[in-house]
Structure formats: C-alpha cells, structure tokens
Amino acid sequence: MISRNLRHLRLFAAVADLRSLTQAAEQWHISQPAVTQAVNKLERETGGALFERSRHGFFLTPRGEVLLRRVESAFGLLDPVLGDVSPRLRMSLSHAQLQALIAVSESENFTLAARRLGLAQPTVHRAITQIEQEAARSLFERTSFGILPTRLCRALAQAARLAIYEFDQADTELAEFNGGEAGEIVIGAMPLARSGILPQALARFRAERPTYPVRIYDGPYDELLGALRRGAIDFLVGALRKPAPIGDVVQQRLFDDRLALLARPGHPLAGRSGLKVNDLLAFPWVVPRRGTPTRDRFETLFTGAGRNPPDRLIESGSLLLMRELLNESDHLGCLSRHQSQRECDHGLLAPLSYPTDHLIRPIGLTFREKWRPTNAQKLMLELVADVSPQEGHHTN
Numbered sequence: 001m002i003s004r005n006l007r008h009l010r011l012f013a014a015v016a017d018l019r020s021l022t023q024a025a026e027q028w029h030i031s032q033p034a035v036t037q038a039v040n041k042l043e044r045e046t047g048g049a050l051f052e053r054s055r056h057g058f059f060l061t062p063r064g065e066v067l068l069r070r071v072e073s074a075f076g077l078l079d080p081v082l083g084d085v086s087p088r089l090r091m092s093l094s095h096a097q098l099q100a101l102i103a104v105s106e107s108e109n110f111t112l113a114a115r116r117l118g119l120a121q122p123t124v125h126r127a128i129t130q131i132e133q134e135a136a137r138s139l140f141e142r143t144s145f146g147i148l149p150t151r152l153c154r155a156l157a158q159a160a161r162l163a164i165y166e167f168d169q170a171d172t173e174l175a176e177f178n179g180g181e182a183g184e185i186v187i188g189a190m191p192l193a194r195s196g197i198l199p200q201a202l203a204r205f206r207a208e209r210p211t212y213p214v215r216i217y218d219g220p221y222d223e224l225l226g227a228l229r230r231g232a233i234d235f236l237v238g239a240l241r242k243p244a245p246i247g248d249v250v251q252q253r254l255f256d257d258r259l260a261l262l263a264r265p266g267h268p269l270a271g272r273s274g275l276k277v278n279d280l281l282a283f284p285w286v287v288p289r290r291g292t293p294t295r296d297r298f299e300t301l302f303t304g305a306g307r308n309p310p311d312r313l314i315e316s317g318s319l320l321l322m323r324e325l326l327n328e329s330d331h332l333g334c335l336s337r338h339q340s341q342r343e344c345d346h347g348l349l350a351p352l353s354y355p356t357d358h359l360i361r362p363i364g365l366t367f368r369e370k371w372r373p374t375n376a377q378k379l380m381l382e383l384v385a386d387v388s389p390q391e392g393h394h395t396n
Helices: 006-018 021-028 032-046 062-085 095-107 110-117 121-135 151-177 191-208 221-230 277-281 293-303 319-328 337-345 375-387
Strands: 051-054 057-060 140-143 146-149 185-189 214-218 235-239 249-263 285-287 313-315 332-336 360-368
Touching: 006 021, 006 032, 006 057, 006 062, 021 032, 032 062, 057 062, 062 151, 095 110, 095 121, 095 146, 095 151, 110 121, 146 151, 151 221, 151 375, 185 191, 185 221, 185 375, 191 214, 191 235, 191 337, 191 375, 214 221, 221 235, 221 249, 221 360, 235 375, 249 293, 249 319, 249 337, 277 293, 285 293, 285 319, 293 332, 293 360, 319 332, 319 337, 332 337
Parallel strands: 185 214, 185 235, 285 313, 285 332
Antiparallel strands: 051 057, 140 146, 235 360, 249 332, 249 360
C-alpha cells in the first residue's frame, strides 16, 4: 500500500509532469533531495520503479502510469475546493487532517469523531485547528447543539472522501500490477437485485476470484445514493430513477421490469379472469413505500382509471414480509415481477390476471460520474450484466 503522504504524491505528480527532479523542486519551493526522497519512498511502497531515468529526463513506467492516473484524479477532486478554502493547504494538508475533517463534519462532535478514528479527542481537535489556522478561516460553526460544518467545509469533506477513494483504488491497481490482490467491492443492492441478479453474479464472481472481498449494503434508495456519492459504495444495482436523481451520478439501463400483482393461492381473486379496478379496491394491500418506482406505477393503475389509490395499505419492500402476510390474510401485494418470479414458480404466491405489462421500470446500474472501476469491479459489472434478463425476454 502507498502511504497517504499527500506531499510525496504531489511531488511525484510534479516529476511526472515536468520530467525533472530539479524543476519539480523549484515548482514546490523545496530542495531536490527532498523530491528524490519522496520518489524513492513511493517506489519502495509500490514495489518497483515509477520512472525510467535517462539523460533526457524522467519518464513514467507502466507502474508509474497506474499511480499517476489515480493521483491526478484525487487532486483533481481536492484542489478546486482547496483553492476556495486556501491555496496554501495544497502543500501543507495531510491525510490525517483530511480524515479528521471528514469525521468531525459527519459526527458534528469532536469526541464522537475521535472515537470513530480511534484517536484521542485533543488530537482530532488539534488537526481541525491546524487546518483552520492555515486557511485563516473557520470551517465549523460552534453552537449550543454542537459544531456544524460550513458550506465550504462540507464541500471540502466531500472532495476529501472521493480523493481518499481514488488513493484506495490506486492500492488495488498497484497490487494487481504486482500479481497480488487488494481492495474490495462494495455494492448497494436494491430489493430486486438482492432476490435474483446479485446472487447469481456473486456466485460466478466467487468462482473466478475466490478470496476477493465483497460487501453488500441494502437500505432505502436515498441512503444508498448518499453512500455512493460519498465513495462508501462503488455502484448500485436496482431500479433506475427518471430523470437521474442528481447530476454527479450516471445510470446504465440493463433491462425493463414489470409490475406483479400478487395474492396467496386460494385468494378470492386468484385465478379469476376479467378483474376490474373495483376488485382490486375491495382488498387491503402491501406495497413498497411512497416515492419508489414500483409504488408510483402501482398508483397509476388506479389514477389512470379515474380512481383514488387504495387507502388500506401496509408499506414494505420486503418480499419475505409480503409473502407471509399474504398467506396469513386476504391482503394483495404489488412487487417487481422479476423479484417475485421464484415465489410464483414455487406456488408460494399467485399472480393476479390484471394487465400491468404497460407499467415498466428500467433496472440497471448507478455509479458516480467519471468513476473508473478496477479490474475486479469491472468483472463484477460484467457479471451483473450477463445474468440480467436479455432484451426482448421478460419474466412472466
């Protein structure tokens, strides 16, 4: 792993740009031996030469190119915000200070931030004070309720999170370059993905990468999206939003899914043909929470017929809860057809004969704009696409 010495990484990038130790030293107003020491240390950490030395200058090796791409991405995220806070921070800011800034801005409390980082509270307080002194401005507002990050502080913390993510990606790529493994894959899984797509993709991934760490997060879409944008999640799998929720994420459609209206086997409506809206309104429902694509399309079944949606509702996106409740009562359920297919195939639930083929929602991948996946992440993305239903083939 590369150490998170930001000064050394900046000096490495300067040598790569200028192809000269001397010019890099002049640019950053330090001695040439200091630049040499920084480059040598990075080469020891990365497991080999980053530059080819010649009388014409310093030229990147393939290993150096791997590191430079990630370093440039990291500072490309960090430096515009540092320019707004204080340009002097570009050379003085440390990785430890960035971690403290992130922890305090999220915790809004020095003690909680210190506990999270495993440090003494005065250490964290000192790190924030040093940043503020260098910037000649306050980054937190002290209130009776705690310490609140300023708008500029929030922007810096967000840039810091994504810059640190790029350094972590560099570790992964350099390990692969050296024939080893590092890093992990973190996936945000929405309900449909958890029921079919991801289990199949993960089984195939494990066959190819037996020991590579994978973590799956589930939760409400807004929480997963927030974690994605912070760099805590690599990509999301599930229902896409129209339009995209915010400009810094990209959506990639894989296939279209349709609504399924469900009941227990033996329900008064199960097996009946010619169902009308009034039949659907005669029973209580279990449906996903408001604001989800499935819920929005469910409600159009009724509003499209000039009726109000049912008001006898239990809100849940859990297939397990829905299945058990439907089997214990005369409730009806609305869920993704793809997600509920296996339950219907095994006779645990019965699809209602009511037209929903016109109510489709796109399913796919969501990731950050300009995100560059590692080889392991690329493999997982390919496998998710491979196990997704092919265009023109839809579950019944």
